[in-house]
Amino acid sequence: MSALTQKPPGYRSVFAPGLLARRVVVVTGGGSGIGRCTAHELASLGAQVVLIGRDSAKLQDTAGEILLDCAGAGGHASFHACDIRQEAAVRSVVTAIVAAHGRIDALVNNAGGQYISPLENISAKGWQAVLDTNLTGGFLMARECYVQSMQAHGGAIVNIVADIWGSMPGMGHSGAARAGMVSFTETAAVEWARSGVRVNAVAPGYIASSGMDHYPLEAGPMLREMRDTVPAGRFGNEAETSAAIVFLLSPAASFISGTVLRVDGARPQVRMGWGQVAAPVAAQGRDAVKPFEGFHRYVTPRVFAGDGPHPNPLPHAGEGA
Known part of the structure; x- marks a missing residue:
């Protein structure tokens, strides 16, 4: 087998x-970014993963990767194209999943999207589109998984939100939607506990995922400078977010419900007057805080392409590893 066709190593x-x-x-949102990475890790642990998204081609690619990488672990992947903003479509796709698999044990509500804009420039249509994707779609998926399966069999739900502590200037539509999803998480954890269902959320901070490739090129300098505001001194990666999701789905989290697990390197605690807060490169390399690079198919976002050969954009170019 040539180097070009050799199967990559499995998920670590x-x-x-x-x-x-x-x-x-x-x-949901399993065709790229955090969703794709999480799907790979779940399958590597033996799960039967069902990918949901609007782009069938991306879903098919991810499912193919999983079937190639995870067959030995018992993992499997299938996919359904679905716009989670459409109530009838969500109801139909959940029905199809239950018919195919008999039940749904867990849901990772990862699909989302937003764009950079000050509040005064956001139209009603743009505002509604972000709320429909980041809040209403997640609610519809969770409700249907609960009504059609988890109410009878139990289960676990993890909703992906964002670093909304201090809100989200420049993305007010997403901040409002993510805050709503936190409230929904807390409410569902109470209402659905009687059925043996746990509901939690993961709040990624600055994560270097493929989602950054959707921002305009002119946002590149701002994105590259964001790491200087993170006490950990770097961006997080997809595998570090996935690990938090898997933990909350695991039996080890059986008494955790209604909470938000932040994956953000202490970014929300930064306050004016502290000056330079980012850890120096030497500290970034210490075992307790150096990046966990478990995803064998991770690709650096294009916005960081000039930052050197390191697969995760940690230190500035020229600073070393």
């Missing part, structure tokens, strides 16, 4: 092999 999860064997897990 910190969790025990077979942890999620035969669990049926739905991942």
